[in-house]
Amino acid sequence: MPALLDALVPALLPYLDRPYAFFGHSMGALISFEVTRYLGRMGHSVKPLYLFVSGCRAPQLPDSDPLTYDLPEPEFIEQLRHLKGTPEAVLQDAELLHLFLPLLRADFSLCETYNYIHEKPLACPLSAFGGLQDARVPREALEAWREQASGDFKMRFFDGGHFFFQKEKELCSLLKVLSCDLLQRE
Numbered sequence: 001m002p003a004l005l006d007a008l009v010p011a012l013l014p015y016l017d018r019p020y021a022f023f024g025h026s027m028g029a030l031i032s033f034e035v036t037r038y039l040g041r042m043g044h045s046v047k048p049l050y051l052f053v054s055g056c057r058a059p060q061l062p063d064s065d066p067l068t069y070d071l072p073e074p075e076f077i078e079q080l081r082h083l084k085g086t087p088e089a090v091l092q093d094a095e096l097l098h099l100f101l102p103l104l105r106a107d108f109s110l111c112e113t114y115n116y117i118h119e120k121p122l123a124c125p126l127s128a129f130g131g132l133q134d135a136r137v138p139r140e141a142l143e144a145w146r147e148q149a150s151g152d153f154k155m156r157f158f159d160g161g162h163f164f165f166q167k168e169k170e171l172c173s174l175l176k177v178l179s180c181d182l183l184q185r186e
Contacts, residue, residue, distance in 0.1 A: 001114055004031065005038050013044075021050040021182055026085075026162070027111050029056035033148065036122055047124055049185040052178060054129040055162050057137050058144030059116045065136070069108035073101065080104065083136075085163045125152035127181055129174065131164035132157045154181070 012035065024032030036051050057063070068079045077097070080086045086104070090096045126149035130142040139157075146153045158164045158173060165171045 001030070001034055001110060004110065005034055009035060009038050009042075016044065016046055018046065019049050020046070021048055021052065021178075021185075023052040023054070023178065024056070025054040025165070026056050027107050029053035030059060030111060030114055033059055033122075036124065037119055040123070041119075049124065050181060051122060051124055051126045052129065052181075053126065053145060054165075054174075055131065055134060055137055057141035058128075058148065059114070060118070060147060061141055061144055063112065063114075065112075067112050069105050069112050076101070076105065083162060121148050121150035123150055125149065125154075125181075125185065127154040127156065127177075129177075130155075130157050131160040131162055133160060134162045134164070136162055 008031070016039070022032035022036060024030070032051060033053060036048055039048075068076060071079065077091055081088075081091055086100075090100060126145060128142045128145040130137050130139070143155055145155070156177060158170045160167055160170055165174050
């Protein structure tokens with residue numbers, strides 16, 4: 001994570017001179033959270049209007065799931081299939097799979113080896129979203145994000161599993177919530 005942040009934040013800085021918010025799902029939630037903290041540590045003058053996290057347990061909670069990023073290929077592919085986030089067409093195409101597996105393993109490695117370091121809660125409002133049927137991120141794990149917000153905290157659930165927003169109705173509902181929350185902050 002530190003190496004990613006050292007590369008990512010300088011690339012983002014030119015775009016953070018006006019009001020902005022971060023949204024991250026799953027691994028993206030961890031990255032968005034850590035980018036927000038990184039910017040705070042560097043004393044960046046423009047604070048985010050909002051941090052939206054989705055499909056991710058609170059960072060301070062230990063991850064008791066077994067490591068998967070280093071599984072043999074057939075088992076790793078089964079894990080991907082179980083998550084239902086990688087299209088089956090990709091999982092069935094050897095050439096595509098050959099291209100994507102290293103990237104997916106790197107993503108899993110980033111999440112599974114993440115090391116939370118305690119800091120003061122964020123100054124911006126935080127909303128956490130989850131799927132009602134997401135067995136990987138139960139309600140308590142999502143609600144624990146409250147500890148990371150010094151101010152406003154909201155939690156909302158949508159019908160579906162880990163990738164609940166893949167359904168058009170849920171995506172529209174999510175986008176409506178994001179828009180409303182942002183409009184209230186301006």
